[in-house]
Amino acid sequence: MSHGPKTRIPIWILSAVYFAFAAPVPDTLREAAHHSGIFIGTAVRPAQLSEPAYAATLAREFNMLEPEDALKWEVLRPDPQSFDFHQADQLIDFATRHNMKVRGHTLVWHRQTPVWLTAGSFTPDQLSKLLEAHIKTVVGHYRGKIFAWDVANEAFDEGNRAGQLRSTIWYDQPGIGDAQQGSAYLARCFRWAHDADPQALLFYNEAEAEEINRKSDAIYAMVRDFKRQGVPIDGIGFQMHLAMQTGAAPPDFASISSNIARFTALGLQVHITEMDVSLSVDANGNASNADLQQQATIYRQIAQACLAHPGCTAIQTWGFTDKYSWIGSHSRKTRGAALPFDRNYQPKPAYEALRDALESAHPVAGR
Ligand code: 9MR
Numbered sequence: 305m306s307h308g309p310k311t312r313i314p315i316w317i318l319s320a321v322y323f324a325f326a327a328p329v330p331d332t333l334r335e336a337a338h339h340s341g342i343f344i345g346t347a348v349r350p351a352q353l354s355e356p357a358y359a360a361t362l363a364r365e366f367n368m369l370e371p372e373d374a375l376k377w378e379v380l381r382p383d384p385q386s387f388d389f390h391q392a393d394q395l396i397d398f399a400t401r402h403n404m405k406v407r408g409h410t411l412v413w414h415r416q417t418p419v420w421l422t423a424g425s426f427t428p429d430q431l432s433k434l435l436e437a438h439i440k441t442v443v444g445h446y447r448g449k450i451f452a453w454d455v456a457n458e459a460f461d462e463g464n465r466a467g468q469l470r471s472t473i474w475y476d477q478p479g480i481g482d483a484q485q486g487s488a489y490l491a492r493c494f495r496w497a498h499d500a501d502p503q504a505l506l507f508y509n510e511a512e513a514e515e516i517n518r519k520s521d522a523i524y525a526m527v528r529d530f531k532r533q534g535v536p537i538d539g540i541g542f543q544m545h546l547a548m549q550t551g552a553a554p555p556d557f558a559s560i561s562s563n564i565a566r567f568t569a570l571g572l573q574v575h576i577t578e579m580d581v582s583l584s585v586d587a588n589g590n591a592s593n594a595d596l597q598q599q600a601t602i603y604r605q606i607a608q609a610c611l612a613h614p615g616c617t618a619i620q621t622w623g624f625t626d627k628y629s630w631i632g633s634h635s636r637k638t639r640g641a642a643l644p645f646d647r648n649y650q651p652k653p654a655y656e657a658l659r660d661a662l663e664s665a666h667p668v669a670g671r
Contacts, residue, residue: 387442400449
């Protein structure tokens with residue numbers, strides 16, 4: 305038996321082949337999210353799309369967006385008869401061009417409503433017709449384009465009244481006809497939205513209900529009841545606006561994880577919908593390095609808490625650059641620096657933490 309000369313493949317060819325075919329290390333949030341089978345999104349304002357760095361970062365890093373204000377009554381409804389879809393359409397066109405999903409926010413909320421609505425004197429019957437027409441027209445307009453809607457937002461009160469329904473124009477001032485009947489008015493809204501787009505996922509979105517507390521207990525009772533009655537609800541949005549105070553305790557991650565677990569156990573999806581982590585900032589808007597590092601840990605742990613549950617299917621930040629965030633304007637600029645990119649679109653430690661968490665999560669069946 306003759307042995308021919310052994311063919312030796314040079315090491316440089318082997319390495320080239322290895323690097324060409326080995327799984328590439330994701331270098332954007334979007335790639336990392338794709339790996340773990342989750343959506344990574346952010347809230348967006350149309351005026352900023354014309355800024356090249358804003359648009360490029362948005363398209364490169366995210367596979368989902370949500371109009372921050374453009375789908376609220378204040379913007380959509382200049383008067384009782386008309387609808388102005390112009391701003392939201394721009395955002396949805398951007399999403400389509402960049403292969404991104406769109407979340408819709410929000411149909412029933414007590415804020416950002418037009419003056420003609422709040423200052424008008426409508427009967428419950430008139431309000432009910434207005435709200436039904438609004439929900440059906442808006443959801444219908446975006447049928448097949450908006451995959452998930454925050455049907456209702458922040459319907460539960462806060463502070464001493466946490467866990468009780470908030471008094472609003474839609475509930476009992478004068479309400480759409482179900483005043484004092486608990487969440488019946490919300491159930492009607494979910495049904496209207498479902499009629500307009502049976503494929504859209506319908507969410508209830510809330511602030512300060514991330515941990516197990518009075519508010520999240522009340523929401524849990526409501527959605528369990530909705531499931532029993534056959535009200536079409538698919539998910540819960542936990543906003544996750546966190547504030548890091550120097551010296552204060554961090555969020556209770558174990559409680560957040562148990563809360564996600566109990567809602568997903570009802571067969572609901574969970575989306576983290578509005579995450580930001582505000583820090584103390586100096587007069588130039590800068591936070592300390594130590595705070596930026598701790599902020600990164602919070603982003604990582606929240607992402608891990610979501611990724612640990614197959615039913616937690618999206619993580620979204622409320623904006624992505626510190627250049628544009630609602631925090632500054634609501635804190636007289638003593639707080640800020642809440643997002644994963646700084647004001648010059650440079651990634652912060654929070655960005656690396658989020659990407660690492662997404663990248664190291666195991667793809668989970670069912671997500
Ligand atoms: O980021 C939004 C900001 O531009 C608006 O001025 C503000 C008005 O209330 O609403 C902000 O978004 C809110 C979201 O719609 C619901 N959850 C809380 C968000 C931050 O206030």
